[in-house]
Amino acid sequence: MKKAIFSPLIAAVLVVIIVFTIPNQWIESMIPKQRVAQAATELNPVMFQGKYIQQQMLDDQHYLxxxxxxxxxxxxxxxxxxxxxxTGAPFTPFLVGRGGTESLIHFLNFSEHIDQLKGRKIVFIISPQWFQRTGTDESHFVPNYSSLQGYDLxxxxxxxxxxxxxAIKRLLRFTPVKKDPMLSTLYKAEIxxxxxxxxxxxxVRPFALxxxxxxxxxxxYYSLAGGSPSSREISSVVRNKSWNELENxxxxxGARLSTNNRFYVSNYQYNKMRKSVPFxxxxxxxxTYGKGLEYHDFQLVLDVLKESGAKPLFISIPCNGFWYDYTGFPKEGRAAYYNRIRNQVxxxxxxxxxxxxxxxxxxxxxxxxxxxxxxxxxxxxxxxDFYNGVKNPKDEIIWPTNL
Incomplete structure (x- = not known):
């Protein structure tokens, strides 16, 4: 009877030991070569919170x-x-981010790969709604936080x-960090x-290592297992079109898909929010988006990119003026954000x-x-234009005077 009880336990322990004693190089050799290409549009959180796939991507100049x-x-x-x-571009966009992936999470990710970013062109999209007065909160930070990136920092x-x-002072405010006894101890020793x-x-350091x-x-192992296929729309309609034709x-x-509201919101999205609109x-x-802790976190992103020698293009997304006016969100509070983020970059x-x-x-x-x-x-x-080094006034890129 005792043998029957303990046999599965012993087997499980042996499996764990084998799994964690296999050399990393062996596991890497088994990861399919096409895994990075698959991950480019998967938007897989496992990839965001890991490092192997992104390391391979950053080593390949084909990816932007x-x-x-x-x-x-x-x-x-x-x-x-x-x-x-x-359109046959010489590069493939590689997407890194999902809902709630705000500045502090991106800082951890960039820090993870700081030695691979020198001279690397990247694109970073900034969203106004990140810039709440109190900065990112637990509901956005926790699902996107990576213990691996936290320990690597x-x-x-x-x-x-x-x-x-x-960065550590900010990170210690969040539950996954302050409740981790080893990591919080290492972090506190830094400050x-x-x-x-x-x-x-x-x-603690040897155990943390x-x-x-x-x-x-x-x-x-997650990289070996892979993610799930993306459901992106593939259409050749954009081929051989001028920018004016594409805009038309x-x-x-947009007109075809936004017919049931005055905010130029897609019918699908408006149907999801319709009941709450009157309230x-x-x-x-x-x-206002002009004040808040997120500017501090965003500065960490700028600092680590500057130190790494990366060549980023930042893209500042606007608010939906029709909707923001309806909710009473002051124009001044939006303008303050646009000006501040532009000047900061x-x-x-x-x-x-x-x-x-x-x-x-x-x-x-x-x-x-x-x-x-x-x-x-x-x-x-x-x-x-950024990728090709073209300074075209129509694309609305503002270049700093020292470039």
Whole structure:
């Protein structure tokens, strides 16, 4: 009887030991070569929170990394993933981000790959709704936080110590970090130099390193297993079209799909929010995106990209002026955001495609906050000119004076 009880337990222990003693190189050799290509549009959180797939992607100059949040999942025919594939571009956009992936999460990701970003062109899409007064909250941070990236930051010697300390102070406010006894101890040792804290960190460090190695191996197994196929729209209609022709097509598409409301929101999205619309009228009179902790977190992103030597293009998405006016959100509170974010990016010596003047441009957005249709056309043009080094005034990229 005892043998029957303990045999499965012993077998399970042996399996775990085998799984975690297999050399990483063996696992990597089994990961299919096409895994990175598959991941380019999968928008798989496992990939965002790991590092192997992104390492392979950044080592391949064929990919143009695009970082953002939920707008990346609006995969229509004008989306960069379709446009650049169908028009034979020399690069493939690689999408990194989902809903709630805000500045602090992107900072952790960039820190993870800081040694691979030098000279690398990337695209970073900024969304106004990140910039709430209180900054990102638990509901957005927790689902997108990566323990592996958190531990790698603790052992990272490549990030500027001043930037690292500022980031750690912010990270220690969030549950997954402050409730992790090993990681929080290591983090506290970075910002407090008393003997007690340093002593605890010295004891914890070897165990934390073992745990970090386990997380790295776990990421390799997830990479081996793969994700799920993306459901993006593939359409050749964008081929051999001028920008004016593409804009007209986008207007037609938006008009066809947005017929049941006056906010130029797609019928599908408006049907989901229809019941709450009457209650939201005038409810945001005291709102602003011009102040808040997110600017501090966004500066961490700018700092780590500057230190890495990356070459980013930032894209500033506008608000839906029709909807924001309806909710009473002051224009001043939106203008303050556009101005502040533009100046923050330019001050760091990076270009920004500023689309703020498109607040009242029908079909530039697909709903109240997400870019779509015409907005993607403008984004495609900005990305193409940025990639080719063309300074075209029509694409609305503002270049810093030192470039």
């Amino acid at each position: 990394p695009m970082y953002g949040s939920s707008e990346l999942s609006r995969l229509d025919k004008f989306h960069p993933s379709n446009y650049f594939q169908e 603790a052992f990272n010697k490549n990030v500027d110590p001043k930037v690292k300390k500022m 407090h130099h008393d003997p007690w804290t340093q002593g605890k960190a010295m004891i 073992i745990y970090r190695n386990m997380l790295t191996k776990k990421d390799l 097509l986008a207007n037609q598409e 939201l009228k005038g409810k945001k009179r005291h709102m 330019l001050k760091m010596g990076f270009p920004i495609a500023d689309f703020s003047k498109h607040e009242y441009d029908p079909y530039f957005l697909k709903d109240t906050i997400h870019i779509g249709w015409k907005g993607w056309v403008y984004t495609d043009r900005a990305i193409k």
